[in-house]
Amino acid sequence: MDNRTVGVLGGGQLGRMFIESANRVGVKVIILDGDSAPAKQISAHGDHISGSFKDAAAVKKLAQICDVITVEIEHVDTQMLEEVADDGGVVVEPHWSTLRIIKDKFRQKMWLKDHGVEVAESVDLEGLGGGEEGMVGVCRRLGFPCMVKSKTEAYDGRGNFVVKSEEDFARAKKALGDRPLYAERWAEFCMELAVMVVKTKDGVKTFPTVETVHEDSICKLTYAPPRNVSRETAQRAQELAKRAVAAFEGKGVFGVEMFLLKDDSLLVNEIAPRPHNSGHYTIEACPLSQYDAHLRAILDLPVPEHGLRLREPAVMLNILGGQTPDSHVQIAQQALESPNASIHLYGKGEARPGRKMGHIVVTAPTLSAAEREMQPLIDAVDAQKGEPKVIPQTPSLSPDEPLVAVIMGSDSDLPILRPCFQILTTLSIPFTTRITSAHRTPDWLRTFSKTASSTSLRVIIGAAGGAAHLPGMCASWTTLPVIGVPVKATHLDGVDSLYSMTQMPRGEPVATVGINNSTNAALLAVRILGASDEGVRERLRVWMEGNEKEVLRKDKALFEGGWEAYLEGMGK
Known part of the structure; x- marks a missing residue:
């Protein structure tokens, strides 16, 4: 369908799911990553490049055989991406300048603030030497608790430290080491929301707003739609996400994570310039997945807005590594018993505690039905960790949400x-x-x-x-x-x-x-x-058959007993 070749820096689970989308429409994808990368396992051609996506020479080699380069992770060599883009032989999406800004989380926050996007107050600690004395003064002004964060190489909670009192500064400094740091005012949020944004040559559009539940700073669950969030708030989240992404150059899918505060206001927490964990649900729950949308956006192919809608409520559960090397396999085997569960294993070999080994998506006519079907799997993942935690279910007016x-x-x-x-x-x-x-x-x-x-x-x-x-x-x-x-x-x-x-x-x-x-x-x-629920249709069919049998029973009684006896029986 499209004879252009797409190069991807990084071959983990996001690259793997991106290749699944590309394969369906005949687009060749070349991965730059290690030999056993999950993405390479499902793409059988010899043009993949072995090496580090941070290595300038490897990036240049990839650029020489691709028409478009995109990223699975933003922590890449943007200097080399700038060079290959300027040479004119390859298109980099999103733009290398966007990747350079976003991968420095403090710079990202300042960029968003300068473009009128609501973010938590942040203060650079580098100008203060990053020492404890400077941190103390800044955090006193921001108030306790506050966050001390690494500007770079931070993801899934790595590089973040919660400072609850002055006694925590030494521990924060030890935990974060010599990284470039900044401090951030604590956001009193009641919920974390996320919006996947698609930036195309024609403008910015979004997938629906979802709720994310994090555990140990890793996204554990995604609820689409979010629980107990008004349509107005969900729309405000989408508009905020659009404004945030519009501040950056380039095309593709962006994951926008945000906080819903107790006063119902919204703050952008951070942006990922690529498909994101919170958007996995789109594979089953939307006409186009986030990976379909990313591929289309970077190749200037049509991305119909109607294709980004939610077809059916969904719950996504991350399969995180447990206490045994095969913990993810055990979870997947249990999920096979669930009629509405779609299982995605990432091909990462043996599990390690906390490692993302796969995910499961359950779709259903109502969110509460999806929650009930997912709950045994949530319990199983928690049991694998050895620390069961209760995820509250959506309160409803009856044992099931009313239809x-x-x-x-x-x-x-x-x-x-x-x-x-x-x-x-x-x-x-x-x-x-x-x-x-x-x-x-x-x-x-x-x-x-x-x-x-x-x-x-x-x-x-x-x-x-x-x-x-x-x-x-x-x-x-x-x-x-x-x-x-x-x-x-x-x-x-x-x-x-x-x-x-x-x-x-x-x-x-x-x-x-x-x-x-x-x-x-x-x-x-x-x-x-x-019309959209086979189970309801089947119950109605059985009920209608019962009506037919009752009419036939009455006909037989009238025919065999005569009208007088029938009327006499009706009078009893």
Whole structure:
């Protein structure tokens, strides 16, 4: 499809998954890394280069046989990348200047700040000689606790030290050694979020916002979408990520990690100029993966924004090395029992404690369903470490997150809705019920309707009598399908409610069933859910077969016993 050759500095798991994407569209990738690098294991050609991606001569050799060079890790020789880019023979993406800025974390922070991107306050310790006296003064001003960090060669928590009091300075200096250091004000965050950003020749676009859970400074879990985060906050995170990445030159995928603070504000923590651990979920959960998007962006191929959407909620679990050399294999074997789990092992040989050996992604119609399926695997990874830790699950309104909301204008509508509740219960459809009036509680109805699509809800059933504005008003404030149930009131036998629901103006549809027919409302909701959930379709099929058998039973009784006996039996 594309006859250009892409060179990659680094051949670890990110390079491996990048090659998987490139192979599917026939793009040749050449890796510069050691002979046994995970990426080389799945690419059978003889042009890969053995050596260090920090070695200038090896980088130059790669540039001579590639059209585009990209990176799996930012800690590379940017001086040589500048030289090969200036020679004009190879394109470096993202731009070498971006890699040079980002790989120095203090310089990265200052660059973002200068471009109006919100970051934590940071102070250079190099001008103070990096000694304890300078550190003490800076950290006193920033307040305790604060972070002392290495500017370079820092990742997965390596090169970071939490300074909780003046007594910690000697330990920080010993732990961090002679690295160039800076201090950073502590961010009182309630959650860590991440956004994968795609920068193309046409502009900047994003994958959805996700929640990340770190353990020992390593990303352990990713939740897509994030738990208990409003749609507005998720959108603000995407906009912040776009602004951050727009400050840098070059194309490709960038991982933007950020803090959600207790006051609901956001700070960018750091940026990775490449695919990132927090974006692994995209392989299964999005039409295009972060690796597909990176390849397309650096080759100027189309990256449709719709391809970056979340098709289904997902949870990603990193398989970190445990206490035994085969700990990751044991986890993968257990994951094979999970019907919705996708397993990725990285080909790194024997496990070491804390080493990233692979990951697992579970997708499901709801985030809570994905969490439940993933929990045994989380427990297994924790058991391998010997220190079980509890990851809190998403609180929900019922044992499962509701997929259907049944709303009514008054509790007097409850008897009419009983058959609806019975159908949903019989077919194991989690639902919630609420009372809200279009006329008596318009603000509450508006709030409920506008936020419904950012929850687990997929369908809304609205029952109302009289003027029956409830489902129509709800439909005007939500993108979810709304099903109206006209309720027979004291006057006009419910025909007024039926007309009110069916005569919605163009652009504001309400699917309306017969008067008092909440049974059909429930079944229509089930069919909507079943369009994307095979399990729901199967339960509905079994239920419909039961109806068929019941009708055939009645036909047989009428035919064999006659109408008189049948009517007599009905009267009993």
